[in-house]
Amino acid sequence: MLLITWLGSLGRFWWLFDLLAHFRLQYVLGCVAIGFTAWLCRHSRTAVFAGVSCVWNVWLIVSIPGSGFAPxxxxxxxxxxxxxxxxxxxxxxxxxxxxxxxxxxxxxxxxxxxxxxxxxxxxxxxxxxxxxxxxxxxxxxxxxxxxxxxxxxxxxxxxxxxxxxxxxxxxxxxxxxxxxxxxxxxxxxxxxxxxxxxxxxxxxxxxxxxxxxxxxxxxxxxxxxxxxxxxxxxxxxxxxxxxxxxxxxxxxxxxxxxxxxxxxxxxxxxxxxxxxxxxxxxxxxxxxxxx
CATH class of the missing domain: 3.60.10.10 (Endonuclease/exonuclease/phosphatase)
Incomplete structure (x- = not known):
């Protein structure tokens, strides 16, 4: 899943990558679960990669242009x-x-x-x-x-x-x-x-x-x-x-x-x-x- 979440950002290059881009909400939950499990198992690199992937997906969700800014x-x-x-x-x-x-x-x-x-x-x-x-x-x-x-x-x-x-x-x-x-x-x-x-x-x-x-x-x-x-x-x-x-x-x-x-x-x-x-x-x- 950690690889899929990054491939979803390459949608302009291949239709299947763009199909993967739609599930950002699911990727956040998946990254949290993987990161927590990796931390418990002391796989620090996987935990860090999961954390970075989670932050990337959250940023894509909350930074949608034109959403949540009007007076x-x-x-x-x-x-x-x-x-x-x-x-x-x-x-x-x-x-x-x-x-x-x-x-x-x-x-x-x-x-x-x-x-x-x-x-x-x-x-x-x-x-x-x-x-x-x-x-x-x-x-x-x-x-x-x-x-x-x-x-x-x-x-x-x-x-x-x-x-x-x-x-x-x-x-x-x-x-x-x-x-x-x-x-x-x-x-x-x-x-x-x-x-x-x-x-x-x-x-x-x-x-x-x-x-x-x-x-x-x-x-x-x-x-x-x-x-x-x-x-x-x-x-x-x-x-x-x-x-x-x-x-x-x-x-x-x-x-x-x-x-x-x-x-x-x-x-x-x-x-x-x-x-x-x-x-x-x-x-x-x-x-x-x-x-």
Whole structure:
């Protein structure tokens, strides 16, 4: 494990190394366990190596760019924009519970991923609550739907997993994007995911004004895909709360944070909540955004 944790930092050189990068939280626990065991067995070199590896992983987790630095007292004076993103899992049997939870959050913008045509009837309460909506439900696991109470000018389905919605918020234009890149399991899927992330970054970079990206990115904050997206798009977490809290696989040992909200144009995330288990392998993420 001590070697794996360092190989995970070389994701730009090989897809398998980048896959190893996602499990930083697990590596911290593993390094602590190995270091403590080595110390008890008086293997000093192994104990030191485990300690250094643990510090490296902790640093990567707590030093995520744009996470945990904003001045809360400035933002609290403004009414926040509430945004919910949730990969509901296309085969989820708890659809009524999903819709009830979404309604209970009373979010201003809702982005649901993996809602195909079989979900349309179940989503009727959301269509009634939110008169403005945009969806592409014909793309299976890559289907995305957006529901909002903000005035909507138009929306575009730019690629199978990408939905761009042009809104107005307090007299200013606001661009909202929902997307769902493929999972990075396997070399082909990894390259497909990176291709989509590059296209997403190219789409986001020239956008002026306030922009929100909310979706299942299938990328942790410390992986190569996220680094590339943030560097090439100008998007950032700009988040007061930490963004490393797991959103996928929370019932198992491989839990990781892959559902995110990124912003630009002077927007900040002042609050972030990970929701309950609603039958999906993901958890809903609710954020409050302010200028």
């Amino acid at each position: 809360v007292e400035v933002m609290q004076a403004q009414k926040p924009l509430r945004v919910l993103t949730f990969n509901v899992l296309i085969t989820n049997l708890q659809r009524k519970a999903v819709v009830e939870h979404v309604l209970s959050t009373d979010a201003d913008i809702v982005c649901l991923v993996e809602v195909d045509q079989s979900w349309r009837k179940d989503l009727e309460p959301l269509y009634r609550k939110y008169p403005q909506h945009a969806d592409g439900l014909n793309f299976g696991n890559f289907s995305v739907a957006c529901f909002t109470r903000l005035p909507m000018e138009r929306f575009e389905i730019l690629d199978v997993p990408t939905l761009m919605v042009h809104l107005e918020h307090e007299g200013r234009p606001l661009t909202f994007i929902g997307a769902h890149p493929p999972r990075p399991f396997g070399e082909q899927n990894f390259h497909e995911r990176m291709r989509h992330i590059r296209e997403l970054a190219a789409l986001l970079k020239p956008l002026d004004g306030e922009v929100i990206l909310a979706c299942d990115l299938n990328s942790t904050p410390w992986c190569e895909g996220m680094r590339l997206l943030m560097e090439q798009s100008g998007m950032a977490f700009n988040s007061v709360p930490p963004v490393w809290v797991p959103t996928w696989g929370r019932d198992g040992p491989l839990m990781i944070p892959i559902d995110h909200v990124l912003v630009k144009g002077g927007l900040m995330v002042r609050k972030r909540e990970v929701g309950p288990d609603l039958g999906s392998d993901h958890r809903p993420v609710l954020v409050e955004i302010t200028r």
